[in-house]
Amino acid sequence: MTESQTLELAARRRRVAGDIQRRMVAHVAAGGTTDMAPQPMKNDASAYTDESRAALERRELFLKRPLVVGLTKDIPNPGDCLLFEDVGQSIIVVRSASGSVRAFLNMCMHRGSKLVRRGEDGTCDVSGRRFVCPFHAWTFDLDGVLVGIPGAQGFEGLDLGQRNLVRVPADEWNGLVFVRPTPGDDPLDAAGYLGSFASELALLDLASAFPVRSSMLTAATNWKCALDTYGEGYHFSTLHASTIGTTHFSNVAVFDAFEPHWRLNFPEKSLRAISKLPEAEWPHMEYGGIHFIFPNVILVAGSLESGARWVRMFRVFPGPTSGEMICRTAVYVIGGSESDRQSSAFAHDDSNSDVTQEDYQVAVDGYANLVSAPPGFTVVYGRNEPALQAFHRSVASALGL
Ligand code: FES
Ligand SMILES: [Fe+2]
Structure with a gap:
C-alpha cells in the first residue's frame, strides 16, 4: 500500500467510525433505542433440526460458495x-x-x-x-x-x-x-463475492493482522444456533450479566446490511456520558464491530489501549448431523508489541470460555428443545434482531427456499 493509500484508508476509517459513533450516541441519548427491521420474522424449527435441510446446507452453502x-x-x-x-x-x-x-x-x-x-x-x-x-x-x-x-x-x-x-x-x-x-x-472472485461489503472489510486492514492464537470449539447444536448468538446484543444483560453485560448496553445496536453480509456495532456504556457532550468533545472512536461474511464467518474487531488493534475470527461449520458443529476461532493483532499479543491471546481464551459456557450452552439447550418441539413450531426474530433476520433470509435464498 502506498503512503497516500494508507492515509486515505485511515481517513475513511475515521469517517465511518464517526458515523457509527453518531448513530450509537443517538440511540443511547434516546434512552436505549436500536436499529430495527420492519417487522418480526418467523422461522420454522425444522430449519435448524431437519436432516435433509442440513444436508442441503452442507452442499449448497459449504461446498459451492467461497469460504474463508x-x-x-x-x-x-x-x-x-x-x-x-x-x-x-x-x-x-x-x-x-x-x-x-x-x-x-x-x-x-x-x-x-x-x-x-x-x-x-x-x-x-x-x-x-x-x-x-x-x-x-x-x-x-x-x-x-x-x-x-x-x-x-x-x-x-x-x-x-x-x-x-x-x-x-x-x-x-x-x-x-x-x-x-x-x-x-x-475462478473465485473474492471481491465480487463481498460486493459492497468489501470497502468496509478493507477498513480492518486484515493483510497486516498477525496470528496470535487459534483454537477449536465444538457444541452439540446446529451451526446456525451457534451463529445466531453473535448476531444480536439483546441478550447481553441477561446471559452475559457479569461480562459484556456490564460494559455494553443491551438491546442497542447499529446495524448495516450488505446482504448477504452485515455489520453490527454495540455501544459501550461509556457512551451515556458522551451523549451529554457536544459532538466536538466526543473522544475518537476506533473503527470496529462485528462483521459477518456469509455464510459462516464472524470477525470481531476492536482496539487496545496501546492503539494496537485486534481481530477475532470465528468460523462456524456444520458437523455431519444437524446437531453438531465446530467453530474455529483465532485472534490476530495489527501493530502493537509482544505484550499486546499476549494480552490479546489471554482475552481470546477468556472470550472462548464465555462463548462456550454462555452462548453455546443456550444454543445447545435451544437446539435440543427445537428437535422435540410441537410440529410447525416457529422461532421468531424480533424487529430488534435485524442481523438474524438478514442471515436467515440469506440462507433460505441461497438454498432456493
Ligand atoms: S506416491 Fe502417493 S500414493 Fe503412491
Ligand atoms: Fe453472547
Missing part, C-alpha cells in the same frame, strides 16, 4: 500452507513461489494418499517447497505440478501431464484467503 480459510499472515511466505478439512475433502492451501495463493485437493495423483497432514495449529510444513507423498514419494511443486516419480519407467506410456494435483478455486483479497471447496476451473 484464514488470513494472509497465516501463510505469509512461499511454501507456507494450511489444511482446510472442515467441509468435504481435505484441501491444501499454499502460497506459491510467485506469492499467490493456490489450493489443491490433498490427494496424491498416484493412488490417492494424503500428501500432507495437519499440524497442531492447522498449518503444515512443506520442506523444500515440494509436496512429497509419504507413500511412494511422488513429488509435486507449489503449483501442483508433478515434478518427480521414483521408478518412472513403471509409468511409461501414461500421460503424466494429467497427473498434476487437482486444483480448487482460491483467491486472496485484502488479507482474507478464500477457497471454494469444490474442484473446478471457474
Whole structure:
C-alpha cells in the first residue's frame, strides 16, 4: 500500500467510525433505542433440526460458495500452507513461489494418499517447497505440478501431464484467503463475492493482522444456533450479566446490511456520558464491530489501549448431523508489541470460555428443545434482531427456499 493509500484508508476509517459513533450516541441519548427491521420474522424449527435441510446446507452453502480459510499472515511466505478439512475433502492451501495463493485437493495423483497432514495449529510444513507423498514419494511443486516419480519407467506410456494435483478455486483479497471447496476451473472472485461489503472489510486492514492464537470449539447444536448468538446484543444483560453485560448496553445496536453480509456495532456504556457532550468533545472512536461474511464467518474487531488493534475470527461449520458443529476461532493483532499479543491471546481464551459456557450452552439447550418441539413450531426474530433476520433470509435464498 502506498503512503497516500494508507492515509486515505485511515481517513475513511475515521469517517465511518464517526458515523457509527453518531448513530450509537443517538440511540443511547434516546434512552436505549436500536436499529430495527420492519417487522418480526418467523422461522420454522425444522430449519435448524431437519436432516435433509442440513444436508442441503452442507452442499449448497459449504461446498459451492467461497469460504474463508484464514488470513494472509497465516501463510505469509512461499511454501507456507494450511489444511482446510472442515467441509468435504481435505484441501491444501499454499502460497506459491510467485506469492499467490493456490489450493489443491490433498490427494496424491498416484493412488490417492494424503500428501500432507495437519499440524497442531492447522498449518503444515512443506520442506523444500515440494509436496512429497509419504507413500511412494511422488513429488509435486507449489503449483501442483508433478515434478518427480521414483521408478518412472513403471509409468511409461501414461500421460503424466494429467497427473498434476487437482486444483480448487482460491483467491486472496485484502488479507482474507478464500477457497471454494469444490474442484473446478471457474475462478473465485473474492471481491465480487463481498460486493459492497468489501470497502468496509478493507477498513480492518486484515493483510497486516498477525496470528496470535487459534483454537477449536465444538457444541452439540446446529451451526446456525451457534451463529445466531453473535448476531444480536439483546441478550447481553441477561446471559452475559457479569461480562459484556456490564460494559455494553443491551438491546442497542447499529446495524448495516450488505446482504448477504452485515455489520453490527454495540455501544459501550461509556457512551451515556458522551451523549451529554457536544459532538466536538466526543473522544475518537476506533473503527470496529462485528462483521459477518456469509455464510459462516464472524470477525470481531476492536482496539487496545496501546492503539494496537485486534481481530477475532470465528468460523462456524456444520458437523455431519444437524446437531453438531465446530467453530474455529483465532485472534490476530495489527501493530502493537509482544505484550499486546499476549494480552490479546489471554482475552481470546477468556472470550472462548464465555462463548462456550454462555452462548453455546443456550444454543445447545435451544437446539435440543427445537428437535422435540410441537410440529410447525416457529422461532421468531424480533424487529430488534435485524442481523438474524438478514442471515436467515440469506440462507433460505441461497438454498432456493
Ligand atoms: S500414493 Fe502417493 S506416491 Fe503412491
Ligand atoms: Fe453472547
